[in-house]
Each structure stands twice: as structure tokens, then as C-alpha cells.
Amino acid sequence: MEDLKTCPVEGVRELDFNSEEFARNYKSIYRELHESGCPYAHSTDGDFFALAAHKDIVEACVKSQQWSSKYGPGLQYQSPETPGVLVSVDPPEHTFEAKLVGKAFSKAYFESFIPGIRAYLNERIDAVFAKGGCDIHKEISEPLPLWVIFKMFGKEIDADFMTSFREGFVVGVGQMLRREAPAVRTNESTHFLADHLAETRRRLASGEAKPDDNLLTKFITTELDGRRLTDEKILGFCSFLLTAGSGTTTIMLSNLLHRLLQAPELFERVKADRDLIPVAIEECLRVDAPVHGLFRTNNEATEIGPLKLKPDTKVMMLWSAGSLDPNVFPEPQKFDLDREMSEIRKHLAFGYGIHICRGAPLSRIEGGLFLEVLMDRLPNLRLDGEPTPETRIPVLQGIRALPVAWDV
Numbered sequence: 001m002e003d004l005k006t007c008p009v010e011g012v013r014e015l016d017f018n019s020e021e022f023a024r025n026y027k028s029i030y031r032e033l034h035e036s037g038c039p040y041a042h043s044t045d046g047d048f049f050a051l052a053a054h055k056d057i058v059e060a061c062v063k064s065q066q067w068s069s070k071y072g073p074g075l076q077y078q079s080p081e082t083p084g085v086l087v088s089v090d091p092p093e094h095t096f097e098a099k100l101v102g103k104a105f106s107k108a109y110f111e112s113f114i115p116g117i118r119a120y121l122n123e124r125i126d127a128v129f130a131k132g133g134c135d136i137h138k139e140i141s142e143p144l145p146l147w148v149i150f151k152m153f154g155k156e157i158d159a160d161f162m163t164s165f166r167e168g169f170v171v172g173v174g175q176m177l178r179r180e181a182p183a184v185r186t187n188e189s190t191h192f193l194a195d196h197l198a199e200t201r202r203r204l205a206s207g208e209a210k211p212d213d214n215l216l217t218k219f220i221t222t223e224l225d226g227r228r229l230t231d232e233k234i235l236g237f238c239s240f241l242l243t244a245g246s247g248t249t250t251i252m253l254s255n256l257l258h259r260l261l262q263a264p265e266l267f268e269r270v271k272a273d274r275d276l277i278p279v280a281i282e283e284c285l286r287v288d289a290p291v292h293g294l295f296r297t298n299n300e301a302t303e304i305g306p307l308k309l310k311p312d313t314k315v316m317m318l319w320s321a322g323s324l325d326p327n328v329f330p331e332p333q334k335f336d337l338d339r340e341m342s343e344i345r346k347h348l349a350f351g352y353g354i355h356i357c358r359g360a361p362l363s364r365i366e367g368g369l370f371l372e373v374l375m376d377r378l379p380n381l382r383l384d385g386e387p388t389p390e391t392r393i394p395v396l397q398g399i400r401a402l403p404v405a406w407d408v
Helices: 020-036 054-062 093-104 107-111 114-131 136-141 143-153 159-173 188-206 215-221 231-261 264-272 274-287 360-377
Strands: 013-015 040-043 048-051 133-135 294-298 302-304 307-309 314-317 399-401 403-405
Touching: 013 020, 048 054, 054 314, 093 215, 107 360, 114 133, 114 136, 114 143, 114 360, 133 136, 136 143, 136 231, 136 360, 136 399, 143 159, 143 215, 143 231, 143 360, 188 215, 188 231, 215 231, 231 264, 231 274, 231 360, 231 399, 264 274, 264 360, 274 360
Parallel strands: 013 040, 048 314
Antiparallel strands: 040 048, 133 403, 294 314, 302 307
16 A cells, blocks of 8 residues: 555545545545535545545536646546546547537437437346345346447447456446556457457448447547547447446446445335436436546636645545535435436536536436336335445445345
8 A cells, every 4th residue: 555645734534535434434524525615525545635525526527628637537646648538638639529429419319329229228127036035136236237338339249348347447447546556467358349349340341230230330430620539439338338338337236236225215106106206316326426526737826715726736536525516406415306306417426527428318218217217116115134235445435235126
């Protein structure tokens, strides 16, 4: 472990964001930060500052020229020459990439996955229904987002690949709050994606594949402002989508179901009034945001509250804390299906500003179908023991196992 660094700013709370204590008690800690009137923190492990106030986070994210992403979203300083994508680049490169992704990620494109997602969910339930119970995190929350993303890539995957990917995900994302660079880990998914990209190029060249067949064919053939993506960039996008779009959605699904099942009257209310499903999804994203936060790096000396920051200082934007700010959300830690959607949507679970998550609409679709199918298929669905929290990945918060039961 790195040496723990004492906070150099008087009055700013010292925390260890990498500790199990923080993972288990972060909501109480966020409440104390907001109530203290000094919504800033210093991590003793990693020696960095973090912003907890919604207002400060939004202001920083809006000032994208001052608060840069060129050094990457983690605590390590990624080289600006490293070909990152979206969350790891600034304009004008980010503008180009966002336009290109925006062309592919249309509302109609995301909605085209609805029949397949519904069918996949029913297949997963068919496989376990007779048992009368399962770890629904393992059986559905984990595989569903990976299945969706690889359908986008035009490729089928098996259980062995899912296991390999999850192992790599835990190792890679688990290092985001560490200053030392994570060990380079070339795993099965890296080779899998490179091989699939090469095969997709071959199929396009031979006429076996068409430009609009899947996301990879679109990335290969789309030209924007006289440019096309290199293979390195395409693989970067694929890896980013896998990391940002699968693990976080997995956590959201299990958080959402657990949030409703631990108060069965809420589950029954949503089951009876399906118009509440979007409200439940957004309120869960607000109260139980899957990602604690990501880093920005200031391009110039600046002051935020008591913090006097030198240029090129990494600062963590605590999305989850901002979404629990009492100055924005009354009774912020209460899960409330009667909040106005316009108010709930001020949450920061998908980030803010130019780097807001482009896949958020798809994640919401997955969440809605997940609840609908479970409500339709599993009679008297209920918790069957305590969930196991995910404590291996400090930048994320959620569930690692969620035992449920139903009537057969």
C-alpha cells in the first residue's frame, strides 16, 4: 500500500476512498460532508482531493477547457499521447468522437435491441425458474449488459468469456484510485476484440458484411470531417464500451431490484403501475449511483472553496455525493417514487457536461425491461438472504451477489 498522506488543508475531511470502511459507510460519510458545510475531502490513500457538492461538480464539468480529461479518468496520469477515447480526451478530438458515436447511438438504434433483450431475459429466467430461486446478480444482472454490448459488436459470447472479462474488469477498474500504474494485463477479451475486428474488416471487404450491420461495421466505414477511426481507436471504443457500459449497468440492475425488494410495498406499487418504472430507475441511479466518481485535471491554478490547486492536479468529481446533496434534493438519502422526474434527473450518475454517458438511454432500456420481465415471470419475487456488497472496486458501489426466491 502507498504511504498515507495527511491532508494539507485545514478543515477538509480526511478519508481513505480505497478502504472497506468507506465502501460500507459511504452514504453516512457523504451526509456528514454535506452537513459540515465543507463538502470537500482528501484521500489519505492516493493523496488527492474530491468534490462532493453538486454545484462545484457541475461548474467544473461545464468548464471543460479548464478541467481537462486528457490525463484520463483515473488517478494515474495517462499520457496525452495515449490514444484514449471519449472520457479520456478533450475537444477537438472529443468533439469528433462524440459526433461519430452520436451518429451510431440513435434512439432508434437503441430501441432496436428491445425485442432481443426481452427474449434474452426470458431465456435466462427459463434456465432457473424451476429452482425457485437464484443469485439473480450472477444469473441475469452480470450477463445481460455483456450480451447486449456484444450484440452491438455483431458477436456471440459464451460463459467462459464472461468469466474472463469480469476478472479483467475487477483488476483494471479496481486500480482507478491508485497512483501507481496498474500492471499491463493482456487478457482473453483483448485478443477476442482484435480478432473480431480483423474478421469484420475481412467480411466487409468480401461483401459478406454491410456497413450498417453492427457497431463495428459502422465504426470501420463511417467517415466524419474527412476522417475515419483507426483500428487502435476502434479497439479503444470497444474496450471503453465494455468497461463503462457493462459493469456499471450490471450494478444498476442489481441495485434497482434490491432497492425495490427490500421494501416489498414499493415493488408491488411499481408492479401495479408500470409508469413508475422510469421513476424507479432514475431514483435508484440518484440514491445508489453505480460510480462514485471520476477525475478531472485542472489546466491552470484555481481555487474551489478552501482548496488552492496547482495546475495539473487530479481532482475526483464525486457523482454519487453530488446526487445526495441536500441543497439540490430534499431528504436526499430517501428513495422516493413521488419525486418529480425533472428533479430526479438532476442526478449525476451518468456524469455531466460534454463527457456525459452516451450509452445512458440503452442502460435505461435494459433497466426497464429487466424489471418488466421479472415482474411478469417470477411470482412473489422476494429477497432470500442478504446481498453481498461489491467492495473489490473502490470507484464503484453496488452488489456482488443478490439471492432471491419466487413461487414455482
